[in-house]
Amino acid sequence: MMLDDGDASDADLIGRARDGDRAAFGALVERHYDFVHRLAWRWSGDRTNAEDIAQDVCVRMGRSIRTYRGDGSFTTWLYALTLNAVRDMARKAARETVKAQAYGVEMLAMAGPDSAADEQLEALWHAVRRLPDKQRDAVLLVYGEGLAHGAAAEVMAISEATVSWHIHEAKKRLKVLVRQAGEV
CATH class of the missing domain: 1.10.1740.10 (RNA polymerase sigma factor, region 2, helix turn helix motif)
Known part of the structure; x- marks a missing residue:
């Protein structure tokens, strides 16, 4: 039995x-x-x-x-x-926080002294922080670090097409998030 x-x-x-x-x-x-x-x-x-x-x-x-x-x-x-x-x-959370902070500082530094641009950049950065993890990671790697989609795919251990999809979805979501932030 x-x-x-x-x-x-x-x-x-x-x-x-x-x-x-x-x-x-x-x-x-x-x-x-x-x-x-x-x-x-x-x-x-x-x-x-x-x-x-x-x-x-x-x-x-x-x-x-x-x-x-x-x-x-x-x-x-x-x-x-x-x-x-x-x-x-x-x-991983600590690394992500450091990357996010570094990206925000770099983007603010690149914007220069223009306060309107600073505000827009800060609003965009705030919206990027609200993205789902994979979308945020893809945006940081491709736009923040300047990696090609293929290199970002290696870092994220996903396919290049998936990175492209995350970027596409992030752009759509960022438009909504930035628009909502402007209405507040």
Whole structure:
């Protein structure tokens, strides 16, 4: 008689997942997802970030389950994976903040002493900061850093066509955001 995945031990599920059993891996994820999400939420302090971190941990778990040695408990290993994902997200956020600030300063410096241009540039920069992450990244890389779409695609680990699409969508959204800012 075969045990249901819900009745199987973590060690059994890990062994089966290492051998490529997707159902066993799915059972592990289902069993430990709330634990990972709770840790991510406590460390990040933000539910949206916690969801992103938990999903990232699940991906990392899938990539590295075969190298899990079992020296410590599985939850200890999950703590480490989750903390690494939290740290990676924090480092990424810090890099994005530095890039965004640098781009804003550079654009303001390039505008010169014209206060009307400064105000327009600041309004545009404020709108760029409100774009979704991928669109903002594409705009920063292509217009802020002067990268070609292909080079930006490499940096973002997406296709060149996707970078072009993000730029196109960002332009449409920026028009709306700048127009709304002017009405306030």
